[in-house]
Amino acid sequence: MAMLKISEDTLDPSDWQAFRLQGHRMLDDMLDYLEHLRERPVWQTIPQEVRASFRQPLGGEPLGLAAAHDAFMRNVLPYSVGNAHPGFMGWVHGGGTPVGMLAEMLAAGLNANLGGRDQTPIEMERQVVRWVREWFGFPESASGLFVTGTSMANLIGVLIARTAASGVSVRQNGVAAGQRLSAYTSASAHVSIARAMDIAGIGSGALRMIPVNSRHQLDVAALERAIAADRQAGLTPFFIAGTAGTVDVGAVDPLAAIAQVAQREKIWFHVDGAYGALGILAEDIAPHLQGIERADSIAFDFHKWGQVPYDAGFILVRDGALHHSTFASPAAYLKREARGMAAGSPWPCDFGPDLSRGFRALKTWFTITVYGTEKLGRVISNTCALAQHMKRRIEAAPMLELLAPVALNIVCFRYRSEDADRVNADIVVALQESGIAAPSTTVIGGQLAIRAAIVNHRTNAGDIDALIDATIAFGEAIAKNANPDTVQL
Numbered sequence: 001m002a003m004l005k006i007s008e009d010t011l012d013p014s015d016w017q018a019f020r021l022q023g024h025r026m027l028d029d030m031l032d033y034l035e036h037l038r039e040r041p042v043w044q045t046i047p048q049e050v051r052a053s054f055r056q057p058l059g060g061e062p063l064g065l066a067a068a069h070d071a072f073m074r075n076v077l078p079y080s081v082g083n084a085h086p087g088f089m090g091w092v093h094g095g096g097t098p099v100g101m102l103a104e105m106l107a108a109g110l111n112a113n114l115g116g117r118d119q120t121p122i123e124m125e126r127q128v129v130r131w132v133r134e135w136f137g138f139p140e141s142a143s144g145l146f147v148t149g150t151s152m153a154n155l156i157g158v159l160i161a162r163t164a165a166s167g168v169s170v171r172q173n174g175v176a177a178g179q180r181l182s183a184y185t186s187a188s189a190h191v192s193i194a195r196a197m198d199i200a201g202i203g204s205g206a207l208r209m210i211p212v213n214s215r216h217q218l219d220v221a222a223l224e225r226a227i228a229a230d231r232q233a234g235l236t237p238f239f240i241a242g243t244a245g246t247v248d249v250g251a252v253d254p255l256a257a258i259a260q261v262a263q264r265e266k267i268w269f270h271v272d273g274a275y276g277a278l279g280i281l282a283e284d285i286a287p288h289l290q291g292i293e294r295a296d297s298i299a300f301d302f303h304k305w306g307q308v309p310y311d312a313g314f315i316l317v318r319d320g321a322l323h324h325s326t327f328a329s330p331a332a333y334l335k336r337e338a339r340g341m342a343a344g345s346p347w348p349c350d351f352g353p354d355l356s357r358g359f360r361a362l363k364t365w366f367t368i369t370v371y372g373t374e375k376l377g378r379v380i381s382n383t384c385a386l387a388q389h390m391k392r393r394i395e396a397a398p399m400l401e402l403l404a405p406v407a408l409n410i411v412c413f414r415y416r417s418e419d420a421d422r423v424n425a426d427i428v429v430a431l432q433e434s435g436i437a438a439p440s441t442t443v444i445g446g447q448l449a450i451r452a453a454i455v456n457h458r459t460n461a462g463d464i465d466a467l468i469d470a471t472i473a474f475g476e477a478i479a480k481n482a483n484p485d486t487v488q489l
Helices: 016-035 048-053 065-075 098-110 120-136 150-166 191-199 220-232 255-265 276-281 320-327 360-371 373-396 420-434 461-479
Strands: 143-147 181-186 207-210 236-243 268-272 297-301 313-317 400-402 410-415 440-444 447-453
Touching: 016 065, 016 098, 048 065, 098 360, 120 143, 120 276, 120 313, 120 360, 143 150, 143 320, 143 360, 150 181, 150 191, 150 236, 150 268, 150 297, 150 313, 150 320, 181 191, 181 220, 191 207, 207 220, 220 236, 220 255, 236 255, 255 268, 276 297, 276 373, 313 320, 360 373, 373 400, 373 410, 373 461, 400 461, 410 420, 410 461, 420 440, 420 447, 420 461
Parallel strands: 181 207, 181 236, 236 268, 268 297
Antiparallel strands: 143 313, 297 313, 400 410, 410 447, 440 447
16 A cells, blocks of 8 residues: 655645635625615525526636635525515524624534533533523423424434333334334424324324314314323323424414323323424413423424524423433443543433534524523514514405414415415415515415414514515405516505
């Protein structure tokens, strides 16, 4: 084998001063973008030439930082989904903040792996865990973990519940032959619950989709009947997932009643609070979450109502020891010591599937400490107040129709028309392409609805009014088979 030549090359800049200047330009460009968001369209169609630029083969020569930045500014920044914009109401996406952006930059510079080892970034994550325990009234023995998002947190919840039902041996042996597990959630629950059952090896077919009431909440009596039927059939009910803020309409399941059923039946009670759980920070919203403090596990995202930049999901587990036993690994290279870098056990990797983990706690810690929980709570409360303002605008407009109760911050409505589904689908596309506002669609009671999810801290009453006014104007044009591009707004 030929002797390999040793090089002094690194990936650090050869000219730190020039790099510093370019870095400042890049930071200034992003701050300009955030400062002047309202002057931009929420969303715009990607030109074909921009799409084509991402289909080119890798060139022979490195592009260089300045040219790469220019390509980003020209081809990426103008054509994102636009959830930082105050007019974005398509899905439950937080708007992010300049503070969070700077914290993400610091985390990237530090480049810490929070899988384990004795380091202060992990101590910061543990501090956030302690804060979250206090918010939800969980004991000091409860555990918590940052993950990518609630989809992963829901999976972790299912896996811990599986361990509770089948014992730690399930990790090696799988679910015992003859033990048929069953789980329960509402018909309005997020698809990630079914996916978690699938990935956990239990099977999505073992998940019972419980009907909802007129307020789109899980029907507790139907839940009790389903559990009784499964027990009668020889199944083992092991998991109930309540929802705090459903996908379509933002409904909150009757968590206290579900908790009572779960306690009586000795079933793991999990709450998918993807965005709604953080309503605990708002004085007027927290009462809607009564019963969440009785959950065995809670999944939620800081990157939604918490306004932390993507991604920052979280799982909180009442029984920290069970959580640990569900994931801890005996691998030799993960051996712990009382001193040195291998101290500080247990490590975050003992509580989830990831050994490599980014420093999500830093941008979350910055957001909480810089703004404070009271201000974050007021932002959450304001999004719900804006939803009520939208509801009033809809009820005052004869050509509009509300299609679901407004429980929190999601409003589902439509423009009245003979061919309502087609007209409203076209209205949503026209709104998005106009750059004024970006709602999405869903189906409520078999009818296509315009769905506005008000999550962004930048959104104000003027943005709501602009959406309603444009909906009416586009609706009138489309119902008459006119081109919505000709509408004067």
